[in-house]
Amino acid sequence: MAQQDDPLVCLELFNWASQQPRFKHDASTYHIAIKKLGAAEMYEEMDDVVNLVLAISHMGTEALFNTIIYFFTEARKLTRAINIYKHMKNNRNLGCRPSIRTYNTLFAAFLSRGNNSYINHVYMDTIRGLFRQMVTDGIEPDIFSLNSMVKGYVLSLHVNDALRIFHQMGVVYNCIPNSFTYDYLIHGLCAQGRTNNATELCNEMKSKGFIPSGKSYNSLVNALALSRDVEEAIKYLWEMIEQQRSADIITYRTVLDEVCRSGRIEDAMKLLKQFQEKDLVDGHLYRRLLHVLEDDYGHSADNN
Template sequence: MRLAKNSHPFMYNYKPLSENFVNALGIMYRRYYSSYPRKKNLRENRLNVTRFNNVVSQLPPRFNAEDLCGVLYFQDDPYVCLELFNYASQQPRFRHEVPSYYMVIKKLGRAKLYDEMDGIVKQVFAIPTIGSVALFNMMICFYVKGRKLTRAVNVFRHMRKSAVLGCRPSIRTYNLLFGSLLSKGSNTYINRMYMETVRCLFKQMVDDGIEPDIFSLNTMIKGYIDSLHVNDALRIFHQMAVVYSCKPNSNSYDYLIHGLCCQGRTRNARELYEEMKNKGFVPSGKAYNSLVNSLAMGGEFEEAVRILWEMNEKRRLTDLITYRTLLDEICRHGNVGKAMRLLEELQNKRILDWCTYKELLYVVKDDFGNSDDR
């Protein structure tokens, strides 16, 4: 058979597939892929129906909110708790009360089922007479843990607008918001942005007649330190006992010592360090490391070494950066032999492990050689 012009040599004998053959292929395709289980929706409600029926059977014929809370308390399956809550809502002459809302939100929040929890929260918001400080604070607490800051703020606004005086924000409400706003990492720009919001919340709290406690004041100090407003942190520190009748604790001093050292204000940091010790507080490892680094970079090697030994006596962990900064600054001022003797003494007293000792030794030799004092 002669091929047509411009035709493919393998296409001249082509025959179209029959309709029966195409139908057979379709049947085989459907049978093959239908044998595979379908992927379940991640949001599919994994309700154990048998367990739910057993729980329902434990309720009395005409149960109230107290009976429902007693059953919910012993259930560890959040889906069963949610279904039981909805089942109770459909019963005639049944009304949910604060304990039943509290219990189901607690179960859903612990399971991190925030979408399901939102539905219950909206029900609470829809009833003006329902609510309590403990209930709303728990909502904020779970939203804060789940990084749902917008939802936490919505609960806070609802508390302020509530007609029930017992639902107004408390000191714990503000502390939860302070902690969530100031836990955004070490980015100074972000901390500065959120610190403005925290400042407004703090002023609002004081204007509402809520007395700040040690946690809220320390949070303000830490927030100012992280946003590089050290003078504002010192202002809060000096107002603690005079204005707010709240004495500083070890955390108050630790935050300030670290912040002052970061800005090179070693003299002020040492004054707070001595005041802290006189009051019987022991600085944290972060405060100790900051002070040793600041003293070393300021050329006060004797004082830095003394605080380093004190730090080890108090069993505070010394960072590798602190050791390296102290040794580098001693060597940079022409005291290589002194740095080597300090390094040997640290290793002989087993303060440094062998790997850390070798690493520091190689750094000193590579940067400054192995010469004596010059």
């Protein structure tokens, strides 16, 4: 079965073996069939094999059930994945109980459901419940689990809860924050206009040898510019470029807009020229930004 490239041939072998009088499938043959069918996105056929596994009370291993959960999450069958998790929880065989890998697979699935804050708020209740159950069962969270909590809280607009997890990492869970932890938090704080907290975290992040992601820098520059801290925004923009992170058109436009709004049209034009000279914007983007400035501040720009 393992040597078959065609999942249908693998399934035919599986079914043929099932009909042999002196043969019984074990966890390994079920596992191979489910992996082959899941990888081929033949989820209906995979579901049939999974039902055979669930019909045998003593059947299964942690690895087998984790594979089933993974492919159900890939198929966006989250309810089915949770049911498999509950089956693992209630299994008398201790070797089938959920592990850190089980929980992390579920966290990743629920956090990939989109950017709508309401949807994330709904799923965050499930994630929070899973996390509590994991800790209650004595499974030590790793950095992926903790970052999942931080990211989930940020996406569902509960940034203070994300900060609580961040501060508990080293103290309660003996786990050191990594660059992803800081990036999620900086983005979340900037989205709420909490630029002082965001810059503090950014500086702490850099002091630990991490470089903020492009998303973090873009969020920080935009938030600083919109809070009228234009000089600080420009400082972080140049730092961002030195660190070889890419600024997007929204960031360039926001900074130029806020410089103009402070009455410094000429400075905005000079800054745009610098962007062009340093090859940060191509000719097309330069013209787009120039046209925006001319449209919004044209009369003042002409005078300058």
